[in-house]
Amino acid sequence: MKQQLRSIDKSASANNPFERQFARLKHDVLGRKVKGVEGKPMAQRKKAEENRKKTLKVEMAKKNRVGGLVDRRFGENNPNLSMEDKLMERFMREQKGKSSRNSSLFNLEEEDLTHMGQSISGMDDYSLESGLQRVEDEEGNIDRDTVKYSHFGGFDDDPDPDRKKTKSEIMAEVIAKSKFHKHERQKLNEEVQQLGEEVDENLDDLKSLLLGTGGAKKEEAKPERPWRKPLTSQEEDYDNFIREMRGDARAAPTNRLKTEEEKAFEEKEKLEKMEAERLARMNGPVKSGKKRNAQADDLDDDFGFAQTMPVKKRGGRSKKGGDEGEEDDEDEEEEDDDPRGRNAMPLTYNKDGMLVNKEVFMMKRKPKKGETDEDDGGVDNEEEDDDEEEEYDEDDEDDEDDEEEDGEDGEDDENGNVEAEDDLEEDDAVELNGEEAVDVSADEDDEEEEIDEAAVAAQRAEAQATIPYTFAAPTDHAELLAYVDHLNPTDQAIVIHRIRVLYNAKLGGLNKSKLETLLRVLFDHLQYLTRKSPPDLDTVNALSKHLHELCVQFPQIAAEICIRRIKKLHATIQTAVDKSSALPWLDDIVLLKLVGTVFSVSDFEHVVGTRAQLLMAEFLVMCPATNGRQALSGIVLCQVLKEFVKTSKRYIPEVISFLHSLLDALHPSSSTNKNLSITSLSAPPMDLDLKTLLAKPATTTKKVEQHPSFKTDAFKAALLATVTNVIGQFVRIYSDASGFIEIFTPLLEKLEGYATLFQTANKKKSSKPSEALTNAFKVNIDIVKGLLASGKLKRKPLLLQKRKAMAIRTFVPKFQEHYSMDRRFDPNRERAKVKKDEAEYKKEFKGAMRELRKDGKFIARQRLEERKEKDAVYKKKMDRIMGDLANLEGAMRGYERMNKK
């Protein structure tokens, strides 16, 4: 009855309109549910009060109390957990705590193992199995009980099958199972150990079998147990052997070998990164979008020389470049280049089981042979050789990769520019993907071998053998000359290579400075070689790679040397009275060419490259082509400049101007310069051997003697052909320049003038122009014409001032579909998030304040109640006392009155 009443009361209170409160909605929309419209303040208040009573009041009661009992049992205060769950959880925790507390997790001894609820310690080890075996009868049938209890689901036969197992039971079973398996494993281990012991016993036999000696000893030792006896020497050996084995470095886990795809991808990425950096440098400083307003002092600031902003940017970029440089450096440090492409491991077999590095393997022997032939007591040498060889080996692997990449990088560059070489690019790509490090080296070795065979192999071997293996690092050019002057180009390269290996910068010490000196000395040597008469260009070619690598290793020094030379050349132009004598000789040209290959001259601004280009342009302008030598060195300079701008496609007006003037000068009807004009077109062009034609004269005589061939028509025809070829090269480079048509149309006119000249000469028969010359003209005129035609198609009027149109301000109100007050429509995500967080914080803060206030009120109320209670008690007490006293007094008065009466 009472319950019934209570339920009624509950439902009534839930629907009691007096218990509910409604907020008035201004714009009510049907079907929309708005939070917080209906509230039950009384219920809420009551709930909050209850909560406080449970928490705050308890705390208050506990305040200033010391000691007491805290029930920390798991789940004791959680009313949501059933008793069973609580117990289960407690058990789990207990187990966990035990196992973690105790390191002997796998200690079987301390734990009591059970099987089917019984401790197995009491059982015989194999009693279970034996027990099972026992129940088999003679025919091998298993009795019913066994089947029932232990076969499929045999553990299931509880007295009460319906009862679900408790979790604790399941857990216990799991544990038991795992312990059983552990035991099994242990047993297996023991067996293995036993086997090992047996092997130990028989080791002597085996050893003797293997070594083929000590048979007698073995027999001697046989009858006795080996470990009962004091250790024999052999056993000691064995122990030592074992100890050593233990001491040997174990195979450490290495990084996972990369798959082909990954390798290829990484290489591709690296190449792309390098190329991107180069492009960034090439394009130069990019103006940022932010522009300050023009100011009065803009004039000078914006002028290229004193640009401050770009310089800053350059700094940033150079940092990037720096990274790359470092990389290079590292590469270089590792790199200890090996032009002969030997692989690291001498004994490496390929998939087919063939020895991959036959040469390397043989190589180790070769020098030794030579030495034994040569001198008998070369022991020291030999050791050194070995060391050196090891160095090779260590470094070579990296080398190969690096060089591989570098090589392909360079090729890529080329291919990027010359469209015609697309197929080559494809080849490269194939190579890139399909190559395996080992295969590459194998290929290379094959190549190497072929070359070796082609060149007289025996002779070389002999020569190599005669070259010493160690050198003191040369401190000046004279020392180097003492080493290499008598050698042929390849051997000179070998000497340099050996010096570089010997003083590898990685080996530390003073090697770095020694190599730096080597670089300086090599530059001197280069100068020496190119100034020699006749100049030794083969050696220059052989050494160029070393020079390049050393330059990359020490860019600062290389730059310093080159800048000094460039400065000197510039000074000779400026001071020369007769400008024609200031023209560059072969040595200068070789140096400038080296600058073009060694430094990243495609950069927008390069400390060496820019100066070199400026110098060459100055040469072309200041030294007009009035005689054969000037014309020749000028045209060679044009070719060197072509290498400089091949990738960056920078425009050099001086080259075009020079080509114009040379074409004019060579023309038979040239009025200005009779020195160069061709008299007869019939002479076939001669090969221009720069070695003889441009070699710097040994004596610095004032009068530059002219090579006799400069006057010949063959020379002039060769010049003419070269000029047309150079035009053909530059026309390709500049085909994308916006002023392309303007640049090359006048040149084309001049070329066509020559072409008509050829035609008229052709008709005469007597002075038929040579085949080579007409061909060169035909080909190059076609190229120029074709590119000009396509350039005309591409030509568009300039639109340099085109800017993104400014948006007109709009006054149309922004309409947001699905607009909601609660959502934020800020397009700036970060700002929206900040606003959201702020709002949330504010809300939470308010809530917390409100709660605290309510807490305070609750506490005050509580205190008041307590006080009231106390007061009531006190009052009651006092009343009682006073009542008693009054009674007493009344009684006394009554008594007195009674007495009075």
Place this chain on the structure above:
Amino acid sequence: MATDITAIAKEALASKKGLPGIAQLLDLMLLDQNRKHSTIHAAAAAASHVFSKLIERGDFRVVPTASEPEKKVLAWLKDHLEVYTDRLADLLSCDEPALQTFSVDCFLKITRAESTALALAEKNSAEWTFGNSTYLKFVRCLCSKKSSSASTTDLTRHVLGLLNSWDDLKLYFFRNLEKVCKTHAPQIDISIVFDILSQLQPFEELTGDNWVTAEGLGAKKAASIAASKKRKRPANDDEFDDDNDEDDEEDSSKIPPQSKGAHKRACSEAWLGYLKIPMTVEIYKKVLLVIHKTVIPQLTQPTLLIDFLTDSYNAGGAISLLALNGLFTLIHEHNLDYPDFYTKLYTLLDETLLSVKYRSRFFRLLELFLSSAYLPSYLVAAFAKRLSRLALRASPSAIIIVIPFVYNLLKRHPAVITTIHRFDVEDVTDENTDCFIMSENDPAKCRALESSLWELQTMTQHYLPSVSALARVFQDPLTKPAYEIEDFLDLSYDTLFELEAKKPMPEEIPMAPVTRDVRGELFFDGVISF
């Protein structure tokens, strides 16, 4: 020897009997290889002393009452004076600078004596006189061609010092020069005349103090000034030094003419006479270089130079460029109306323009000529286009001038911006080809306005970072103030190198990756074969 010479001179002065000694002196003055310069010097000095004294004494005066022997003596003396001046002229063209300058002094001494004598003869007339006969000879000799070995620097300096300090000498120099130019044009050494003419200071104020002949008449003050002038008296001239002091001052009332107009007229006539002589190219250039600064302000009628300048302007090449300056001065300050000036200016933009020495001078002027905002846009466009076309084959120092120049043009003439930004592509009939006609010399017909400045766009790819950075201004909004062309004019390869050298060495120098010569490519093959 020296004592002999003085003795002879004294004797000649003392009595008529000594006069034949003069012939001896003149013989001693003959330039001979084995004769010492000091002897010649002494003889010349003595002879000049004797002659000046004789002239001052009035021995040269033609007296109608003279007897026959006196007339003979006079004739003889006149002949020998002639011989003497011839000898002095020889000295003037010899290759010893000391003798050259000394002969100048001797000439002047005779001139002064003559003037004094003339003044004394015409004592009654208030007219100031100048004995010009010897001086005319001097000027003629001075301006005539010398032997190739003779250096004229000392001589010109000495003469210039004299002319600049004595107004009458200058005046008569101008007058005589004009005469000489008319009569002896082929013999004139144009370079020395130019040196003197161009360095003569213009007349500032004519006080009457600076008259060498007036000094001869005895102005004490003038004498003291003369003493202070070192150049006036060479050191070895001591023995005659006291002569000036002995001159008693008399008749200082005769003040020479001070009309500035006369001087100026003389000057301009001398210049005009000089400019009529055919000149070598170097001198021509030199004259044109200074014409607007030194010549035009000194002329009474600068417009008389029009013919000269127009001819020069039409000559073509560097001469035209140089004539521009003088022509501009005439147009600007003297109201010269020059038809087709801009057309001719446009034709000056030829292939050599950007490489000639006077490039910066030309651009300075061109900036001035094109600074007017009222020029038609076709004209400005033509200039911009032709300059940028020329820049395609120019050195960086020239390109660095052209880019800001064209930028300034675009700033000043917004209509020309179509050459870097074509708003209306449809208007252009044939947009693919450049419709600009480079060979057309008339800016109105070259169709530059329909073209674009692709050439300057190419310069953004220039190998020099400073140039390519500068060329990018055309891509930015044209909000920058116009460039000061003067800042860009004086660049050369040398200065560009210096600017490069000033750049700091970067921390890391980008290097090219080491390439493997897979295809057997050599670093340097050294043979160009066919």
